[in-house]
Amino acid sequence: MAGNMDIAGIDRKARTAGYADGLLELFAAAVLMILALGWIANPAFVGILAAFVVLFGWRVVDRVKARVTYPRIGYFREREDDTSTNPRGMLLFIAGSFVLVVVVVWLSGGIADPVEWRRAAPLMSGISLSGGFWYLSDKSGLIRHRFVAVASVLGGLGLWLFGSGNDYTGVVLHLAGLAVPLALLGAWSLLRFLRTNPVRRAEGQ
Numbered sequence: 001m002a003g004n005m006d007i008a009g010i011d012r013k014a015r016t017a018g019y020a021d022g023l024l025e026l027f028a029a030a031v032l033m034i035l036a037l038g039w040i041a042n043p044a045f046v047g048i049l050a051a052f053v054v055l056f057g058w059r060v061v062d063r064v065k066a067r068v069t070y071p072r073i074g075y076f077r078e079r080e081d082d083t084s085t086n087p088r089g090m091l092l093f094i095a096g097s098f099v100l101v102v103v104v105v106w107l108s109g110g111i112a113d114p115v116e117w118r119r120a121a122p123l124m125s126g127i128s129l130s131g132g133f134w135y136l137s138d139k140s141g142l143i144r145h146r147f148v149a150v151a152s153v154l155g156g157l158g159l160w161l162f163g164s165g166n167d168y169t170g171v172v173l174h175l176a177g178l179a180v181p182l183a184l185l186g187a188w189s190l191l192r193f194l195r196t197n198p199v200r201r202a203e204g205q
Contacts, residue, residue: 015140019139022186022191022192023068024140025063025182025183025186026182029178029180029182029186032178033175033176034174036172039168039175066192068194071195072194073197097128097131098124100127101120103122105117105120118167118168119160119165119170121171122155122171122173122174123156124155125145125152125174125175126153126155126159126174130152132149133146133148133180134146152174
């Protein structure tokens with residue numbers, strides 16, 4: 001009976017299936033590597049690149065999903081999140097991350113020292129990116145996204161502890177260090193998804 005159906009459970013399973021194709025991990029890996037290259041070229045480019053990704057990134061993912069994912073498992077439209085609270089929540093998380101890094105730099109005794117800020121940059125990157133992956137894990141229901149969030153923080157922490165602060169090499173290493181495992185994870189997930197989900201054929205074909 002419809003009254004006994006676990007609608008929330010069905011919605012959760014459908015959403016998880018939609019994220020299991022590995023495309024998001026591959027896209028995230030590409031974005032992180034582009035940002036890493038942006039830091040190498042000129043840190044001023046990073047903001048422009050990030051804005052471009054925010055504006056057009058999801059369109060790219062949706063178009064690829066339309067060719068790869070939906071013909072295999074069907075189309076699933078997620079329920080819209082509260083658009084007034086999610087951006088605010090992400091901004092508050094990033095602001096909180098910045099405040100935490102300021103406190104860390106201040107406790108280190110070098111708040112006016114640019115070297116200390118450069119050394120703490122990968123810590124800021126690690127904490128900020130972890131929020132996005134943790135939010136993604138809530139949406140996808142996949143534990144691997146939580147592991148990526150934790151790895152982002154630990155990587156940023158390690159690069160801060162052992163970094164020199166001479167330049168922004170720590171940020172580049174952090175971004176590339178996340179991008180490579182994400183690319184491997186995405187490729188493995190995509191191959192597994194394609195193997196276990198053949199293309200559905202229309203009736204009569």
